[in-house]
Amino acid sequence: MAMLKSCLLLFIIFSMGNTEVTITRDVNGLDGLDVDLARRCPDTWIKSGLRCYKFFSHPAKWITAERNCQRLGANLASVRKKQENDFLLSLLPSSTPTWVGAHDAIVSSNVCPTLNGHxxxxxxxxxxxxxxxxxxxxxxxxxxxxxxxxxxxxNRCWNDIGCFYSKPYICVKELRDRHADPQLL
Incomplete structure (x- = not known):
């Protein structure tokens, strides 16, 4: 009966599609079956940690690039630490200025100069x-x-620039829901 349950569980997992399966025994080496699920990135996307990334070489304005990412269930890439920044740079042809998802919340310093730069x-x-x-x-x-x-x-550093320029861009999608796992923030 245990074997039937295991086979049924594996059938369900594989029928879910976009998953990887790791089967391990429990820590005591007993015959128990532990299945660890990890979602895979779509084809042509590159996985790093719990995120999938894709570089798009066709230039677009920032808002168009963000909308293109959203159509794919993603956003323009956000950067949370140096290692992630280094990883994004590794996806680019050298010295290729590329859009990421950072933007100034206040578009014009003339409207509210004290909030510009947020x-x-x-x-x-x-x-x-x-x-x-x-x-x-x-x-x-x-x-x-x-x-x-x-x-x-x-120097491959960051520059603020007008959103109306057309540039290549990087999209990112989460493998897990950020709202369900606060450690991903």
């Missing part, structure tokens, strides 16, 4: 890490530099 991520991730180039963000006098490109200059 950076956010399009996927709702807390903006707690940055890798700005020297002198950045500099939000030009008219407040038009409201989006972020990575891999700017030979």
């Amino acid at each position: 950076w956010m991520w399009s996927d709702g991730t807390v903006f707690s890490y940055s890798h700005w180039c020297a002198g950045e963000p500099n939000s030009n006098p008219h407040g038009y530099y409201s989006c972020v490109e990575i891999s700017y200059s030979s």
Whole structure:
């Protein structure tokens, strides 16, 4: 009967589609069956941790790039730590300025100058890490530099720039729901 349950469980798991299965024995080496499920990234996406990434070389304006990502169940990439920034840079052809999901919450410094420079991520991730180039963000006098490109200059750092420029972009999708697992924030 245990074998039948195990086979049924495996059948259900494999029929779910986008999963990887690891079968292990319990810590005591007993005949128990422990199944660990981990979702896979879609084809052509690259997995790192609990996220899937895809670089799109076809240039688009920032808002178009974000909408393109959303159509794929993703957002423009957010960066939470140095290792993630380094990973994103590894996806790019060298020195290719590329959109990520950071944007200034206040578009024009003329509207509310004290709030200009309040950076956010399009996927709702807390903006707690940055890798700005020297002198950045500099939000030009008219407040038009409201989006972020990575891999700017030979230093491969971040630059704030007008969202109306067309650039390649990186999308990211979570393998697990961030709201269900607060450690993913």
